[in-house]
Amino acid sequence: MTATQTAAGGDTEEGVRRRDWIHIAALSTAGVGGAAVLFPLVSQMAPTADVVAASTTDVDVSSIQAGQSVKATFRGQPLFVKRLTPAEIAAAKADDAANMRDPATLDARLGEGNEDILVQLGVCTHLGCVPLGASEGENKGEFGGYFCPCHGSHYDVAGRIRKGPAPKNLAVPEFAFASEAVIRVG
Secondary structure (H helix, E strand, O other), X not given: OOOXXXXXXXXXXXXXXXXXXXXXXXXXXXXXXXXXXXXXXXXXXXOOHHHHHHOOEEEEOOOOOOOOEEEEEEOOEEEEEEEOOHXXXXXXXXXXXXXXXXXOOHHHHHOOOOOOEEEEEOOOOOOOOOOEOOOOOOOOOXXXXXXXXXXXXXXXXXXXXEEOOOOOOOOOOOEEEOOOOEEEEO
16 A cells, blocks of 8 residues: 555545535535526526516607696606796706705706706605696696695796795706606616
């Protein structure tokens, strides 16, 4: 018997012993089995096709004239998209320094690279009513923006809360210009 062989069976001390090979094979099999069990559990948490389809909304803004707004739906909630007039922009920027409950500048609400299109959810932040002011002839409130008829919240043209029980401004969802004429919300 040589110095590198063991008395039990001839395996070399430097090589892989039979017991080590069984351990490696068992652990590999357990790892593959664990992955086979976990994959369906994790993949079933992914959103369904209808949820993914409703996660974004495209709005054509090419036909919106200055001072006009359109209503759309985003994730089951009303969405107000308005093209501001130069006078509305000037008035909103003048009010940027006004004392507000939820301070926000017009530029911050418009987003980077956007000069005149305001996108916001049409849901009052008080109790979830739909404010008036997005359509022609509706009550726009004391500040010329939006008025919530449920409890009397008044928003300015930039959707900032100015009077009433609402605690926050109208929410501005994440959006980007898909092209010069289309905004993708979500």
